[in-house]
Amino acid sequence: MSTPPDSLDSLEARLARVAQSLDGAAEQYAHKRSPSTVAAGSPRATRIRRMTGIASIAGIAAAVLLVGSIVRDQRRKDDAGVVAMSGVGANPSTFPFVGQLTIPVENHGTPSQMYTFIDGTAKVDATERITIESAIDVDIDQDGIQELALLMQRWADTPEQAAPSDAPYGSTVAIYKRVGSSLKLHTSMEGSVDRIDGLGTRSGGLVIARQVEGKPTVAAISESIIRDAVLDWAAPNRTLTVSELSTLDKSPREIRFRLRTTSGLIIADLGKRAGWFRAEAGQMLHIDATSVPTGTTRTVTIRRRGAPAEDAPLATAALPGPMQFSLPTDDEYEVLVGEGDSRVTFELAIDQPGTVSTVTTALYAPTVPASVPLAEIPTPSIVSGASTISSPDSLADSSVG
């Protein structure tokens, strides 16, 4: 666009006046300040700088508070605890509860890092092996709280019964917290547990307040959920590798284990799961559902482990049972849980007929496929091989006795 000469001249003249005015004003403004002020910046610049500094400090403080809040929330969410009692696992047949193990398998942490889950009884060493001498999952549900309360009370009442001869009972209580993908030792307490002062929940976890050598101590136990875990809850000194855990299917599901070594009662919370166990000939398998949605049934199938898919199952049952089955040979058996939208909880117990004995072994392998066509499975509630022995209730009772 061209500008007419007269217009441009007029505009240039106006611009010149404006420029001159600005220049004069700028000179006056500069002369208003002493050389020191010039060197240090103008009062206004100093004021702005000061305000900026204050704002920055306030911003940083707010950011720190925000980050702290987020971290605290995350820690609260991540809290998972392990209560470990040293010495009490030395003779698992003596003690109904021998500890608790929580493994966040979904993100199980750095395998090469050593975690001592249970002091003296279970640990993850640098070779990525978890050695579990014996352990028990103390769940967060009401039963778990009651069980733990009962356990603690029992220990408090009869320490000589619970304590092995070579290790002082309850000498160390260690609390582990899950921080991100790792288990970190939160705190440990030396000394015997005198008594239980209270139970409650905090941050989604279980809080145990108790006296340790006369000092009130609060220990937080949070969720103990074993996700996608393959754990060999066999007799003491079983081992499994962390790398095995990491290769499992990561579908969202969970297994809870409870092992009562005196009774051999296993409670497996499997959902749509399958697992296997090893048993001896003549041992009795008891299956009894503890939670099946009302009006529904879930099929449980027993097969020899590794048998061809076309082989007929050894036994089937429709949960809720109960079901009892005499295991015919020394072998490994699969337990397959049928399709269903909801999770069921049922109990497996393996006993010598007519007696209550210790479980020899049980391994729940989430990756075992449910290879039996469900439509072909007959659904009697009790199948062959049943014999009358101790009921699950009596097993449970005996387990804590």
Next chain:
Amino acid sequence: MSADSEALRATRSRIPRPATNSRAAAFTEFVASEGIRLRKVLTARYGVETGGDIYAETLAWAWQNWDKLDDMTNPVGYLYRVAQSSARPHRRWMKRNAFPANIPERWHLDEDPSLFDSLRSLPDGQRVAVLMVHGHKWTYSEVAEVLDCSVAAVTNHVHRGLAALRQLLEAEEL
């Protein structure tokens, strides 16, 4: 050629590059010559007070880094960049550098308010180029040296700025 450029040329021919033992004197002479140019540009870009503040901060920086400036071929262009960095805190609080910002009435800059308003609405680069070329009668190359850009860029700024200014003024008159 503008009076500023003549004075600058004379100053440059008269003043040797600052030596270490006469640092203060060299700095003073630098401010008296190229510093004036820098102040004009900063005033045109940021206004009287903000531009003056930035100018002062830039000179403080120049004093502290005089050895670094001594080796440069275009120290005033570099200082203009320093001034732009110094302007960031001002921009943060002001959102935008209103031209001419915070002019006290005693400076009587309201003689041509419509032109000031039109200049304020121009982009910074165009406003600076127009004011330097048509207000202070600088050559394109002198403006390019201080702004540390090409002459072509200054030419574009001037032409576009003038066209926009003319449109704005005509619109106001209508």
